[in-house]
Structures are given as structure tokens and as C-alpha cells.
Amino acid sequence: MKSKKKPNSTGSSPAPDSACDWDPLSEEVLRDQLLAHDQMRERCPVAYSDKMGWSVFRHDDVLQVLQDPSTFSSVVSDHPSVPNGFDPPRHTEYRRIIEPLFTAQKVHEFEPTCRRIAESVLKDIAGRQEIEFVCEFAERFAVRAQCAFLGWPEGLEAPLLQWLSRSQRATLSGDRAVLSDVADEFSKLVAERIVASQSPDNQGDGLTVLKLQTVTGSPLSQEEIVSLVRNLTVGEVATLSASLAIVVYELATSPEVQKRVRSQMDDLPYAIEETLRKHGPLLTNRRRTTCPVKLGDRHIDAGERITVMWPAANRDARIFDNPNDFQWDRPQDDNLLYGKGLHICPGAGLARLELLVALKALLNGTQWLKLNRDKAPRLASYPASGFATMPIVMER
Ligand code: HEM
Numbered sequence: 149m150k151s152k153k154k155p156n157s158t159g160s161s162p163a164p165d166s167a168c169d170w171d172p173l174s175e176e177v178l179r180d181q182l183l184a185h186d187q188m189r190e191r192c193p194v195a196y197s198d199k200m201g202w203s204v205f206r207h208d209d210v211l212q213v214l215q216d217p218s219t220f221s222s223v224v225s226d227h228p229s230v231p232n233g234f235d236p237p238r239h240t241e242y243r244r245i246i247e248p249l250f251t252a253q254k255v256h257e258f259e260p261t262c263r264r265i266a267e268s269v270l271k272d273i274a275g276r277q278e279i280e281f282v283c284e285f286a287e288r289f290a291v292r293a294q295c296a297f298l299g300w301p302e303g304l305e306a307p308l309l310q311w312l313s314r315s316q317r318a319t320l321s322g323d324r325a326v327l328s329d330v331a332d333e334f335s336k337l338v339a340e341r342i343v344a345s346q347s348p349d350n351q352g353d354g355l356t357v358l359k360l361q362t363v364t365g366s367p368l369s370q371e372e373i374v375s376l377v378r379n380l381t382v383g384e385v386a387t388l389s390a391s392l393a394i395v396v397y398e399l400a401t402s403p404e405v406q407k408r409v410r411s412q413m414d415d416l417p418y419a420i421e422e423t424l425r426k427h428g429p430l431l432t433n434r435r436r437t438t439c440p441v442k443l444g445d446r447h448i449d450a451g452e453r454i455t456v457m458w459p460a461a462n463r464d465a466r467i468f469d470n471p472n473d474f475q476w477d478r479p480q481d482d483n484l485l486y487g488k489g490l491h492i493c494p495g496a497g498l499a500r501l502e503l504l505v506a507l508k509a510l511l512n513g514t515q516w517l518k519l520n521r522d523k524a525p526r527l528a529s530y531p532a533s534g535f536a537t538m539p540i541v542m543e544r
Contacts, residue, residue: 169196181530185459186460194448200455203455206444206461207461207464208464217490229378230375245368258498259501262505268292269288269506270285278539279539279540290392291308294382311334315382318330320531390528390534405423413511415476417500421485426462428463431457433455433491435453436454437450437454458485517542517543519539519540520540525539526538
């Protein structure tokens, strides 16, 4: 796993012992990221690589990053993304705009629509015993639910899914020109269609609401709106669909868990949180140091890239006993599934509802879920987590 490459000289030079501790994109790592990141957490908990800068694997080091935004800034790129690529005070202003979109009341009101969407996805696969769960259920549900919640046109489903897969390939390539093309593509393909779909009788949708917002006295620019829309619409579709596949895998491979949630649906919310703790659906988020800092046993200079490794932190045995086991009644306070600190996920309530509704519908529509013995699931790899494909058998 150790790379022979020397660190590049972006920003100040890393500590002398840090000459590429690992290669996050090596075949060995990509084959099973959870395992590889677990091994890194124990071998080299704050590890340098050209690709990610300083990757932070341990729970307490991750907390240090999340809880000190003045040292670990979120301004990581020349094209900051709204709201996650900003620090206070501007970040606070953006959160003021975003949080009212996701109140408990709004999430609650969305439940019936969400249920209809889950039923419509199940209808698309009615009568089928075998499906490829990721593309035939998880992605379809996630994109339909996100578009419906935010009031975007239904016709966006297919272009959004295609854009998402191009965007993931661009992130993997790390090529700035390709990334910028993909971002432009989003503005053209999606934002223009959303704008075009506006009509006088369509006053209440998400975009109209955003257009009325101001940040430090000025209306949001077109660029800010596109960035925010991108994050709210597609940014989380991948995480949500990864989450669905991860939970269904757990149910299909742990008969005791599946049996219990089928007989006591009230236990399903806990089962979702615990499953997603031990197999995180979101792999990384980034920060940049604003001053020299000690993280773990590494001394890191100002201007260095930091990468938070969510799944590794949530599988740290220093915090969670037997972290790779699903345990009923494990305290979830330290679960970093939805983050912590200033950037904690504003969509957590919505995500919880969507996961619960989709999984309930799936369980109610089937007698039993199991893996397809003839077709093994394939793990996803960076920048995605979860499964690339997961053929399942649905006993009706
Ligand atoms: C299972 C699904 C989801 C998971 C696991 C998840 C997880 C996270 C995490 C860990 C962060 C913190 C990132 C950081 O500290 O850098 C975050 C931020 C964010 N999430 Fe989620 N999320 C999910 C679903 C959603 C949904 C459905 C939405 C909205 C529709 C959403 C919108 C956001 C936004 C806008 C941010 C940036 C917040 C900020 O920077 O202040 N997320 N999410």
C-alpha cells in the first residue's frame, strides 16, 4: 500500500517522514476501501498522499478537524461550492438560507410523496424476482425523491443520473479541466432546464425560493444558485443511493437483523444508523490548514490539504467496541454518519426519512431479501462508497 512517489511541493512541504505514506487510488486500496482504510488507521493514522494530501483516519483526529474550522478551513478550491466550500461568516449566511428548506415540518410533510415515490419505483420492478438493486431501485429512488423534495421537474431524472456517473469519473481522474467541464455541463444541462421550467404558477419551488434570498444584503448570484442546486440535488443522490444498497446488503447477509426489522419495524431506524456506521456511504470530505498544526503525531504546515476519511473514523475500535459488528443498542452519539460541527449535514432529517420510507416499502413488498448466489455484489470505489452493483433476489 506504500507508494514510492515523493510528495509534491504544493504549499509547504510535508514532514520529512511523510513521503507518500500510501496511494489511495492503488488497485489494492480500491479493491476493498473499507479494509484498506481500516489498515491505514492502525498503521499510519494521519497519512500523506499526493492525491488527498493528509488523510485522517482516526475518530479523535477527525473530531479535531471538524471542531476547529478556523484551523481546518473549508475553502479548499478556487471554485468554492455552496455552502460546504465556505467558512464563517459567509457559510453561516448560506446555512441561514438552507436550513429553512429542511425543517422537521417540511420533512414530515414530504412523507406521503416519498411513500408514493417508493411505491412507483417498486411498481417499475413489479413481478421481478431478481433485480440489480443499485440501478433498478437505489439510484432511481434517490434521484426521484431529491427532485420531488426540491420541486425540480420530473424529466431531470435521467440526465441527473448520467451526469452523476460522469461527475464520479471526473473526480476519479482528478483532471481539473475535466472537472470544470463536468461542472459547466451541470450548469447548462440542469440549471438552464430548471430555469426554463419556471412559470408564473410555479412560485413555490426551491429555485424560486432561492432567487429571493440575499447574502450580506445582495441577492444570490446565478453561480451561487447553480452551485447550491448542484449540491442539494445531485450532491447527495450518490450518498443516499449508496446508503440504500449498504442497508439492503446488511439485511440480505444478516438474517437475524432482517428478521428483527421485519417483525419490529420500529427497530428499522436504529438498524439503518448502525449499518451505515459500520459501512459509511460517504467516503471523504476536504479541508485546508490555515496555520501549522499537530494532528495525531504529524506536524502539518499551513496551506496543506486535509481529507476526512469518514468510514475509517466510524470503524475505530478506540470508540466503538468490535466496530465491524452490527450491534443492537450501541450508543450512536459518536456516529459521524452525518458529520459534526459547523458543516453537519442539514439534510440529515430528510435522508433519515427517505431511507426509512424506501426500506419499509421494500420490506413490506417482499417476504425476504437475499443476495443472488450466481452474481456477487461488486464494491464501489473512490470517489464512491457502498456497492457498484448488487444483484438481489426478492422473495414475494
Ligand atoms: C445518507 C445520506 C447522507 C449522508 C450520509 C450525508 C452526510 C453528510 C456529511 C458527513 C456532511 C458533512 C460534510 C463535511 O463536514 O464536510 C454533509 C454535509 C452536507 N449535506 Fe449531507 N448527507 C446525506 C444526505 C443529504 C441530503 C439528502 C441533503 C440535502 C438534500 C444533504 C445536504 C448536505 C449539504 C448541503 C451539506 C453541506 C453542509 C455545510 O457545509 O454546511 N445531505 N452531509
